Amino acid sequence: MPLPSLSSFFLGFVAGCLTIILLLAIAAVSLTRSGDIYGLGHWKLNIRTPFPSMWMNLGFWTRDDGTAIQHFDEAARNMLRQLLQAAGLLSNSSSSSSSSSSSSSSSSVAVLDVGFGCGDQTVALAELINASTRPQFRYVGLTLNATQLQEAQQRLDAALSHSTQDPSSSSSSSTTTTTTTTSLNLPKASSFQLYQADAAQPTSWPPTVLSSVTSLADASFSERWLMGLDCLYHFSPSRKPILTLAARTLHANVMAFDLILSDSASFWQTLAVRILGFVLLCPWRTFLTEREYREQLVECGYDREQIEIRDVSDHVFGGLAGHLRKQDAVLRPYGISLTAYALVGRVYEWFDRTRVLKGVVVIGRVKRKSQ
Template identity: 60%
Template sequence: MLANILKVAGLVSNNSTENSVAVLDVGFGCGDQTVALAELILAPSRSQFRYVGVTLNETQRQAAQQRLDATLLAADKRDVENTSIKLFQADAAKPESWDKAITTAVDNLSDKAFSERWLLGLDCLYHFSPSRKPIFKHASQKIDANVMAFDLILGDNPSLWQTLAVRLLGFVLLCPWQTFLTEAQYRDQLVECGYDRGDIEIRDISDHVFAGLAGFLQRQDAALKPYGISLTGYSAVGRVYDWFDRTRVLKGVIVVGRKKSKSQ
């Protein structure tokens, strides 16, 4: 998923390393995507690379830092001397709550020495409360960053009961009540936050998301049953994914939004 997001954003095209890159990664997990991102965009080969990660979970931050330290320790120091990676624990959905250290690190991403500045949200933005707007606005207005993400959006013409069902499922999954937007609403939100309507791409990749997840959970349940292990709860989740795949009431999408050029 990360590789495809970076491809749509143009960060891995032809393995070009001419541009210097700064990334604000929200919800970076346990560090695997941090390491993978640096590898995929060939960060050590770029003139400059700066990365700031923010996660809500302190245990994940610690795990990510350990993974990062181990990766750098195993690497040739000459390969990493021009990189700068900082990881923080905080609520990425509420930039106004960040302490001085985080604010300073994020603000430094706005340095004009970076020809590419990006906000990355990989499969997490639908959890942001009260909404995605604060982090979109912060990225747009404070660090002049484009946005790249995997997110979930409502289908184009959901019925009233389908919309209600999705909102109730979102509530169970600790998502804000109105987190799921239609594609048109999502575009409007990005434009409101400062992104160029003519330079927003929302690519539906549902064919590669829900059916695969549902099938995996079903196979795991079947494989473990002979050992007396039940995945009943996960099986229910699998049926939800299957419903998403069949109805497309909810779609998995790659989102890339770019700021307007200064000339515009």
């Protein structure tokens, strides 16, 4: 039998490939014709930017009246409210209970907000403490992330452009969500300075950032605060440099939401938590026990007698894990998968069950001559 020539073999190969492509094309066309090209994928065409909120903390999922919060933005803002309440900075109009401790709105306030997020926190803080009615208010925010800085600046600018900046008009602050279309009562734009900088390493700051931060030490601010909302456990090499700068250079108190290690965590639980922290790019020994945390605050310059650490885990992990499950279910029909967040949700369920890590509100105060 004669062997086919090389050219006829090549022709046969090409013809075979073309036939397969043709068959696949016919199958694709007939599938499209028999099916429905419409679904829910056009959600992308319907959403408007900027999004109503871009909070990203674990949230405090219980209202003051004990009812459960259902929405992420409300829970995240409520976490900020908890911090301000613990610090005694919540203005009376933002406090749901008239008996809650609140600093006089007549005091001047300076805040160094590290890891401030995407702008919601900056605007909400100014609203909640009634910054526009205080004699002086200065806010310096530091974030590691350039895109978050850009988003935050845009949100702040939008909020400021809707601000009445009229201290005599009634406050529009609400305990739920912030929208940039509501008329707000905010201080002037120059009160806010946002920067991209590694807040964990003050020695790396450029001169503009350093001078902006040190300006907060001005004695005319009777209330000076460092705020770290759900971020200090990321700080590398540790929390110490920023806490020391705040206590010793700014003479500022500290308010934080942070995570601490249970005293009763087993060797394996501690190892699991350390590995988890490592995956999240945290320093290996970032999670401290309450005793170690207190010692660190004292070492950095805070008054041992004035440190408060309140375990708020009951209001944090379960609420967030439930929200992630719910969000996964409602977004699935739109083809949106929360895979990574769903995995994180499992970790929060584990924290909720074992309390190997606890969510805490921390207040540390420096000794003042006047105190």
